[in-house]
Amino acid sequence: MTEAIYDWMRNLAFFFLFMTAILNCLPDNQYRKYVQYFLGLLLLLVLLRPLLSVLNLDEIINEKLDLATLELELKNSKDSALSVEGVQEGFLNRAYEEELESQIKMMLEGKEIEVQQVTVSLTRGESLAVDRISLEVSNPEQAMYQRDEAKIVQDFQNKLDGVKTELSQVYQVDESHIDISR
Structure with a gap:
């Protein structure tokens, strides 16, 4: 203490x-x-x-800041993908999907979840929107004792539920369109 x-x-x-140094150097x-x-x-x-x-407010502030950063990156990615129309639309859509997959992968790694595969599908209407997100993940934490295994599995499931909710909020996708497999 x-x-x-x-x-x-x-x-x-x-x-x-x-x-003091900054104020004296002005x-x-x-x-x-x-x-x-x-x-x-x-x-x-x-x-x-x-x-x-x-009060653990620093962790809450960091989570909110990460969420706001993801939303800003999503908006910037949408804006850049929508600004170019015509010939290269298919190429840009795939690049946009890959960018979203990379953002999701980085977010999951930041939450200490091992990611095997991330797949994002877009709907191509008037504007680009995320239609479906599929994740293949695993828990890096292993139980030393069998009695701890149920708690670790439950904690990991709670973490995945939080990830699903966060992805739903950020990418504006219904939670039923987010598939997470282990």
């Missing part, structure tokens, strides 16, 4: 040194108030970090 407090105090000291006072505002926001984060970690 005392080590955590010392780390927090050390981080505060480094931050104040950093803040050539004009023209941007000083904007830099102070930004550094004040950073100071709040440094001050609240112990509280966030105790």
Whole structure:
């Protein structure tokens, strides 16, 4: 506990040194108030970090940030796929599917799920939309004792259910169109 407090105090000291150096290096006072505002926001984060970690809010914030990043990447991928029409439409659709498969694979690996195969199918109407997602996954965690195996299987199933819900939200696909096999 005392080590955590010392780390927090050390981080505060480094931050104040950093803040002082930045403010002294500014050539004009023209941007000083904007830099102070930004550094004040950073100071709040440094001050609240112990509280966030105790309440596990840092993990929740990271999950929300990952979800927002995935949604932004999806929107950017859709925009780039829709901007080119005509001759190369089939090629672009396949490239879009591959990009989505790679995003999903990276998300699953970030959640410590081993991925054998990811397949994304698109509907080609007025706009591109994800029709079906098929995943082939396995649990990297193995039970040392047989009595632990049921808990590990249940935890993995809960993790897969969360992944299914997250994929449904991000890619706007009905959960019945997301197939996960082991």
